[in-house]
Amino acid sequence: MDKKALSERDICTKFITPALTRAGWDIQTQVREEVSFTAGRIIVRRRMHIRGKRRRADYLLSYHKNQPIAVIEAKDNKHGLGDGMQQALAYSDALDVLFVFTSNGDGFLFHDRTGQAEQTETVLGLDDFPSPEMLWERYCRYRGLGPAERPVVEQPYYDDGSGRSPRYYQRIAINRTVEAVARGQDRILLVMATGTGKTFTAFQIIWRLWKAKQKKRILFLADRNILVDQTKNNDFKPFGQAMTKVTNRTVDKSYEIYLSLYQAVTGNEEEQNIYRQFSPDFFDLIVIDECHRGSAAVDSAWRRVLDYFASATHIGLTATPKETREVSNIDYFGEPLYTYSLKQGIEDGFLAPYKVIRVDIDRDLQGWRPSKGQRDKLGQEIEDRIYNQKDFDKQLVLEPRTELVARKITDFLEGSDPYQKTIVFCEDIDHAERMRQALVNLNPKRVAENRKYVMRITGDEAEGKAELDNFINPEARYPVIATTSKLMTTGVDAQTCKLIVLDQRIQSMTEFKQIIGRGTRINDDYQKHWFTILDFKKATELFADPDFDGDPVKVYQPGAGDPVTPDDEQEESETAAEGVEEELAGYELEEGATWQNDDATAAPVTAFGDDEGPGKRVKYVVDDITVSVVAERVQYLGPDGKLITESLRDYTRQKVKEQFASLDDFLRRWHDAERKQAILDELAEQGIFWEELIAELGQKLGDEPDPFDVICHIAFDRPPLTRRERAEQVKKRDLFGRYEGQARKVLESLVEKYADAGITPIEDPKVLTLAPFSAIGAPMELVNAFGGKAGYTRAVHELEDALYQSGG
CATH class of the missing domain: 3.90.1570.30 (tt1808, chain A)
Incomplete structure (x- = not known):
């Protein structure tokens, strides 16, 4: 041999x-x-x-x-x-x-x-x-696994026979956690990007520890009712009769798996703290979903639940660990046991990539100052100062600006797919309502089809909030556009959301990551494979921050606080108040439960109206002003996880020259390649967008060029030809003179196929099953006309060499 x-x-x-x-x-x-x-x-x-x-x-x-x-x-x-x-x-x-x-x-x-x-x-x-x-x-x-730990580690996953098994990164998170618990570690943090299956991962961890009898009574905590119900009815369903949902009534202690809202086990009064009906050692495992939220703060009521069950193992799950000088997940749970980032998820193909359309508006860049004594639409005298993007839609409403943003959203949808699910993030509830009105007025045809084409989904309004389930349901066509502020930032599994609009000034990296996470899920059944971010307030500048996809770093200092200016302090308290007002309104409580504000930095929840007075903030409304777009650019997500901000032509030139040192180097590789498409696919994986480049160059040429010409022209300054021009040159050379009958007809048809559709179809033998080849003869008959497969392959290669002779 x-x-x-x-x-x-x-x-x-x-x-x-x-x-x-x-x-x-x-x-x-x-x-x-x-x-x-x-x-x-x-x-x-x-x-x-x-x-x-x-x-x-x-x-x-x-x-x-x-x-x-x-x-x-x-x-x-x-x-x-x-x-x-x-x-x-x-x-x-x-x-x-x-x-x-x-x-x-x-x-x-x-x-x-x-x-x-x-x-x-x-x-x-x-x-x-x-x-x-x-x-x-x-x-x-x-x-560090001894004889006592090995039975726990060797406990199998749950298998329902469907063939669904953990993805590789889920398996790592599960195994590391099970091993850590088996060794006695009692505080664990898992960081997994939105859309990567944290709940399924948590289920498999709990299942294996429960089946191995390592943990016998388990509490799963979440902070939204919809999350608890989704978990109970979907991923956790195999627990069956061993599982119950905790309410704020007397608890039944005969179950083994408990799912609960934080809010269902806490309250203002001692007697409302239902968790105290359990003994402190009742649970031996607590899993905290979205642990960057209420439980992250030392002085929150939600943290007191964890402190009460301090003897249990605590596992925190989050896509966005909170690390500030005042609040720290790492201080409580320790360094992440495993991190699977958005960048890694996109690179692996488990999360949807995105492109960014950045729109800059003149008033945002230049600011606006009222004339002396100027009054707004409501008759209020406007405070004389310069207002900028920080003020817009919070303290100053420019109605033409709202209409401009709504028009850009409408134009984008009409130019692509007017029924793609869209979330518009606004500054506050008032802004979300004004944006809803503007979008309704710009989409009369769509709204006439169904009044729920545009809905405001915020915590203060029951009808809109009731449509949240329909918005996230892939099978429900309406609502299409949801305007919101804080309610849909997290915990919303919007699998088919294809457009995220940012008309909100975002300063928190945690909040930004959560918002971007609304679009990262992939749904093959509904053709959701990527999404677009339409940014009006420079929020996507946070993509350039190293913290966006970096590992969380602990900066927590107990008792310390960052010095803030009065303006910063006012903005932080207002933002906190808005968030508390809307998020609390968005939660669903069991009957009789009450709320308390666990955000130590939050100002009293106030009404944000247009009248002055105690607890009120003045908001000016101006309508007699012109607003326009001064710049608009598209940014693509590159293979390194960074946005491509240079032109596609410059980016393509750079990537081609990284692969090929010279034109001769490229031509040699091209002519030697068994399949030209393989080279194009390699470059596509480097982030080269062939269709955009072909369309751009085709506009100048009057017809579509071959990607070969795109490379030669953009990277090496060679004059390009269209596919039709290359095909006509081959016809003039009488390449087919030595072929007769069916073989000649096949080659002539291949040249036409190339002129119409490019090199990819003629490299695929299946092309012989399609028209016009099917009218010439059966596939095997056509191959045999060349003396067999080897003869046919040789003839196709000769044709390719002839096609690329000019310009090469």
């Missing part, structure tokens, strides 16, 4: 898999081959999208089903034994795997990441692969 002639797959089948079997690995239960563990980054192309390559491990080995412990990267025998090691180590980083192997069929190179071996890397023969027991023993020693 000539081992050098074998493919990589042959090496796996004939050498690697038999070696694993001889070492005692069960191929059915402990060995998985060709494991794709990411979904492939979504690459947006105008209104189309493709998936990038999935990350795939050749072998993933597990001692038990829960825990992969080894990865093997295979190569064919033309490669050296360790040629795949760096690739395999990158996989082990992602998969949290400690033992790494590479093989070319001659043996194995073994890299031990535990530091327990005499040498980090060791060459092994084909008969020397470690047994499952050997690696598992070494794994447990490294993780």
Whole structure:
């Protein structure tokens, strides 16, 4: 046998898999081959999208089903034994795997990441692969898992037979948490981006600890009724009769799994603190969803619930840990046990990417000052000072500005999809109502179809709030546009939201991340694969902040506070008051429960009207003013997770030249490529938006160019040709003179297909099943007209060489 002639797959089948079997690995239960563990980054192309390559491990080995412990990267025998090691180590980083192997069929190179071996890397023969027991023993020693902890760690996931299993990052979060709890750690923080399945992750953690009898009575705390009900009816459903929802009435202590609102177990009066009906040691595990909210503050009533059950293990879940000088998740829970970020989720293809349309308005940039003694629309004399973006829609309403924003939203929807779910974030409830009115007036046709086309969904108004479920329901067409302030910032699973409008000045990174999270979910059934952010108040400048996708850093200082100016203090208290007013109104309580304000920084909740007086804030309304857009730009999310702010042409030139040192280098690669589309896909994964570039260049040429010409023109300043021009040049050269009959007709049709649709279709053999080829003959008949598959492939390559002869 000539081992050098074998493919990589042959090496796996004939050498690697038999070696694993001889070492005692069960191929059915402990060995998985060709494991794709990411979904492939979504690459947006105008209104189309493709998936990038999935990350795939050749072998993933597990001692038990829960825990992969080894990865093997295979190569064919033309490669050296360790040629795949760096690739395999990158996989082990992602998969949290400690033992790494590479093989070319001659043996194995073994890299031990535990530091327990005499040498980090060791060459092994084909008969020397470690047994499952050997690696598992070494794994447990490294993780600090003794005989008492192992039964807990080995407890399997819940499996309903549907084939749904945790994604790789969920598995890591679950396993690290179960291991930490088994070792006795009692405060744990998991940071997982919105849309990555925190609740499912929490369910699997609880299920395994509960089934292993490590934890017997468990409390799951959330801060919105809808979240508790969704959890009970969906992810937690397998707990069945062992589970109950806590109300503010007398509790039944016969259950094992309790789900509760914070608000259902706290109140102003001692007798309303229902949690005290439980003994302090009743629960041995408490899971706190969205732990960046009420429980983060030391002096909150919600924290007192956790302090009362201090002997239990506490696991905090959040997408956005809160870290300020006054409030800290890390101070309470410790450093995150695992973090899965928005950037990583987008890179893996589990979260939707976004593009940003930044709109700058003249009055926002230049400010506005009233004339002396000027009165507003309501007859109030306007305080003489310069008003800027910080004041708009809070202390000064420019009605033409509201109408301009509403018109830009309407134009965007009408130019793309007028029924795409849209959330408009406004400064306060009053602003949300004015925005609703403006959008209604600009969309009379849509509103006539259904009056709920635009709805204000805020905590103070029952009818709008009642439509929240319909808004987040993918099957419900209406409402389409929701104007809001604070209510929809968090806890809203809007799977099909495709447009997020920011007409709110956002200073909090936590709040910004939560708002962006409303659009990050993917829904294949409803073609939701990316979303757009329409930004009117420079909020997306926070994308450039290192904290946006960085690891949380503890800056908490007990008893300390940042010095603030009077203006800052006023703004913070107003923002807090608005948030408290709307969020408290948005919660659903059990009958008889009461509220208390746990935000120590919040000012008294006031009414924000237009009249002066105690507890009131003056808001001026101006209508006789002109407002216009001075700048508008589109920013795309690049493969590095940063927004591409330069022009697409400049970005494309940069990326092409990173791949190809010169025009000759590119031409050589292009002509040698078996499939030209492979090169285009590689560049697309670098963030090159072919359709936009083709459309831009096509406008100048009068017809669409080939991506080949886009590259040559933009990166190397070569004059471009259209696809039609390339096709006509091929026809003039009489390339098909030596072909007759069906073969000649096929080639002539391929040239026309190229002129109409580009290079991709003619590289796909399935094109022969389509018109006009189907009228010439059956696919096999057409291939045989060239003397067989090899002859057909050779003819297509000749055609490609001819197409790209000019300009190359």
